[in-house]
Amino acid sequence: MPDPKPAPASRRWLWYLLLTALLLVSAATYGTWRILWQPNVAVSPYGAAYLYIRTGTGYAAVLDSLRRHELLRDMRTFEWLAERRGYPRLVHPGRYRLSPTLGNQDLLDMLLAGRQDTLAFTLDAFKYKPQLTRQISRQLEADSAELRRLLNNNAFLTQRYQLDTTTVLTLFLPGPYRLFWNTSARQFLDSAAATHRRFWTTKRQQRADSLGLSPTQVHVLASIVQRETAMKEDKPIIAGVYLNRLRRGMRLQADPTLLWAIGNFGVKRVLNKDKLVDSPYNTYKHKGLPPGPITSANRQSLDAVLKPAAHQYVFFCARPDGSGYSDFAETYADHKRNASRYQQRLDSLGIKR
Template sequence: MSTTSSPAPRSRWPRILGFTLLAVLIVGAMGLYAAWRVLWRPNVSESPEGPAYLFIRTGETYPEVLLTLQKFELLREPETFDWLARRRGHPQQVKPGRYRLDFDLGNEALLGRLLRGEQDTVDFTLDAFKYKPQLARQVQRQLEADSTSLRRLLNRPAWLQQRYGVDTTAVLTLFIPGHYRLLWNTSAQGFIDSMAAQHRRFWTEQRRQRADSLQLTPTEVHVLASIVQRETAKKEDKPLIAGVYLNRLRRGMRLQADPTLLWAIGNFGVRRVLNKDKLVDSPYNTYKHKGLPPGPITSANRQSLDAVLKPAQHDYLFFCAQPGGTGYSDFAATFAEHKKNARRYQHWLDSLNIKR
């Protein structure tokens, strides 16, 4: 009788090892996915309006920042950001600033940006202003600095003189209208420092030499440029009008500049200056006082400043607005000629009133 041997039983170990390896891979993949989700997956909410910005005020704590992120729905999953921040031991005080939230930012990159204080700058626009409160309101609309602190600093004579070499009136010459890049959390003092630095950069050696040749200080150039700026918005007329006022100063004549009178009475909406307005008791009344007023009547821009530094050479002593509302002026060397120009302009104004 023959016997056949049964096959040896297959070992189960390869199958067990295979399942184990698969399980490890699955768990590892799940771990990698979890890590990717928490650390690197883009977590900033997208918007058709472009990147969002997170504003963190000075003194804000992490819970307040998290509340802002949740309230304005800036993150897809604020809970994963919070989990990572807590594991990383976020500081109680968060660095203030304006932070750009790009759509591709994950929690790791966003948290690092906030902890390092890598904030975005602000395109700060300084428009021409006539009075300090107007400047303060512009700053408060665009930066964290509050208007009260700025106005307080602008009225500290000893501090202004020591730090910038100006008084409470001439300090307005430090602010040249234009576009600047500033940090959003710039303080009131930091803002003045930045403007003073821009002012120093404007006053190159060449510009200072031009001012000297006109026998004017940089502050006096600013004051005269502020008058020119209020007189016209036409680039071509600015050097001509600057030349008129410089001719008057050289001859010891009163400037008789209407914009200075409007500044003195506090009403730039007046279309025509009346004789009673010319009686106002103010050092800014250039109908009563010779020379330049004590300070600028508006913040002069670069175009107006350069018009004073490069005035047109002529013999004109008078000017008045052209008929037709062109925005340009007619110039005259004699008072008789000026009266003719003024009558033509008055007749044009009268014709407008008749048509109405």
Template sequence: MVSSFSLSHSFTESLIHHLPALRKFWLIFLLTLSVAVLAGLGAAWQLLWRPNVRPSAFGPAYLYIGTGSNYGTVLDSLRKYDLLRSQASFEWVAHWLNYPQRVKPGRYLLEPGLGNQALVEMLSRGEQDTVAFTLNAFKYKPQLARQLAAAFETDSVSLRRLLNDNDLLRRRYQVDTTTVLTLFLPGPYRLLWNTSARQLLDSAAATHQRFWTAERRRRADSLGLTPTQVHVLASIVQRETAQPTDKFLIAGAYLNRLRKGMRLQADPTLLWAIGNFGVKRVLNADKLVDSPYNTYKHKGLPPGPITSANRQTLDAVLRPARHNYVFFCARPDGSGFSDFAETYVEHLRNARRYQHRLDSLGVKR
């Protein structure tokens, strides 16, 4: 009979004998597991986090996704403009995160450091980049529509249709097809690329509303003008001079004419009526043009603006210089400043000096 002590002793000797082999097994197992984990992490890094946006030598790269686009359209754009290092890895992550069912329109900034997961999540949440847009001066609706259509998704036809919808303009913005351009203040705007035509007009109207503070409205009222009339007069002043100090003087001269019941006789309104702002010399024939913008024929302000007045000119009209001048004429030195006069006789002397200058330069038109 074998004692329990003997069995225990034999098991202990066997365990001691096989211990190196067990250690080796577990070591190999742990190493294999570590390699598998690292390989998995490496694969995950490659798929999810490795930068996949291709750097651009021409500045920031943008992905434009139009309204109504689907996943296939997004893939086509990524492929067409070669925006990714690996489109296959993007598609794998996109399906894994269910992006094909969550496509959102917009303009998306693709930073070179973006991995697939961050890129897909950004697109899925619609975290698009805004457009920093500067509205430049314009004179006619088509010019305004072209500027906006060049910067945003909406097209110029839709914009022009909206700018000519008199019922909508009166109901929603309290302007008409003639005065709607007063809503658009030149300067910087920051908007989403896929902003619709209606939303663009809403944004312009909101900017216009913020400009017309209670103090500015009070000043307009003290001059006997509505905000729209201030815009119209400022548009004329803006075409008369680019010299900031002269704007206050010219605004004062025009307001003096209005108070006296005189015709404005503003040459820029004639140029708007004949559709030619390149004219340097207004002829008597121009003064016969049949147009409500002909301020040589019609008293008061024209029915709408002849250009987009900027904030500085609007404020010059709201704070006009106080004087007795009712006439002014460009100085012959080409400085952009004007000579002012209280009497017509004095004005004729100033005008002759300017006309002699044009003659010496051979300017006929």
């Protein structure tokens, strides 16, 4: 059988050209895929990675943050594509969640659209404005100095929220919030006001009206109830005690208001000298409610005031067993006996203050 004829040189060159073209196309396709779609976010051992872009900063700050925190596997491909898509001129502030599956194309789609992740946090109860500003500045970009200025701007608070620098603390309900990280101080206040409005349903407003209290007064009284006890069962009873006192024209004589006035909530034993403090929050001296809340009242305390227990008690004091519950009394004689047992308990523990 004769040997097959070798392929002509022109045909071999054609195959070489086709193979070379195929390799070039494959290389170009791979290069394009690597730049656009290959996952480029570094895997973090601490869970999800986040890119924070502060308001007013630009492209250079974004690159600096990506480098310092080692958020990307390949900075060069990101920069190459970012410049061609015009990102340096369209930087949006915010907190962006970087999934390990993101390639440069999807990452830039997110950044260019400003699709930032929301931040969930819990607002803890606070007693003084500086405690609020510290909490918020730890969670959000909101400028603490600006928030402090707004909280002390009477004209702004009256016009926008119908509150003043004393009653503004009634605006804040402790609990969960979900906001954008780059929320400003004013936006945070507006968000708190929206949460406040949602809490004050028509039904709750009607309950406040039936008690002869405004929503602000409910917040103030609830703040006292909240400082008096952590026991859910006792809250409506204590609310009823204070409402009975208000109806009878008695002074509230609430120890927590004294502690707020002297700035020391660590006191276990209120002394007679504490009752002499010169403050509108001294409810041993002044009748009625204090001018503002002594803590940010939570929903449970507010509802305890709106649904108080019906009774004739006008006195109460902590039980001597350390349970956290209170003993209640209708007469001063019974109250003195309850208070004496509690004082003996403090003596036995060596608590003098």
